[in-house]
Amino acid sequence: MLDAGSSAAHARSVLTGLEAEGVAPPSLVVLSHSHWDHVFGAAELGVPVVAHTRTAEYLTGIAKLDWSDEALERRLASGEVTQFHVDNVRQELPAPRNVTIAPTDIVFDESLTLELGDVSVQALHIANDHTDDGSVMFVEPDRVLFVGDAICESPAGGFTTGLAFPLLDALLAFAAEHVVEGHNDTVMSPTQFEELAGKIRMAGALVERLGPDEAAILAELGEPQDEDTRDIVRAFVAGRA
DSSP, X not given: OBSOOSXXXXXXXXXXXXXXXXXXXXXXXXXXXXXXXXXXXXXXXXXXXXXXXXXXXXXXXXXXSOOSHHHHHHHHXXXXXXXXXXXXXXXXXXXXXXXXXXXXXXXXXXXXXXXXXXXXXXEEEOOOSSOTTOEEEEEETTTEEEEETXXXXXXXXXXXXXXXXXXXXXXXXXXXXXXXXXTOSSOBOHHHHHHHHHHHHHHHHHHHXXXXXXXXXXXXXXXXXXXXXXXXXXXXXXXXX
């Protein structure tokens, strides 16, 4: 299983769905990074957890946190988390909130390949703006690339060309047939992913050339502009700021 879901209930819904389809439950779970909405369901799965070394370290710290409403408000007031984070935790995990963090059983530094009979899964750590412990997974022979949140902006809302451009190079090199994001219902085709990568490169290059002037950049792009392009431009502008 790639990522564990955002709560025990979330993970249980996946297990129930697999059972309904006559599919065996997972024997391992590989985590793309340590953010709560990707890891809180791991304990419910009851299987060994695989993660990057830094993800494992972060999970140790997360396991010590108080997740009560009062603790969330304290972290919000101190600037440790955003209102968006607090609202989403409360929605997914109504109070009283009991969070169990599964420990990591298998860790890797750069990459790890799991041989699963006729299927192999390569987990690869790649630096990205969203988190410094991010990993992607590549499934053969179907050439499915699971990117988690690697192509999402930073928690502060920013992209940087120094991280985004090498990330895109690495992801495109997989020549995946299917690209799956952590927060997108649509499985992207190679063409769709290449188009997205092109938008990211174009926006980043314009911000590098014109500076963090959103109006000037959008004027340079001309019309029409889709919402994805505008969001990406804003992320690079935020990254420069």
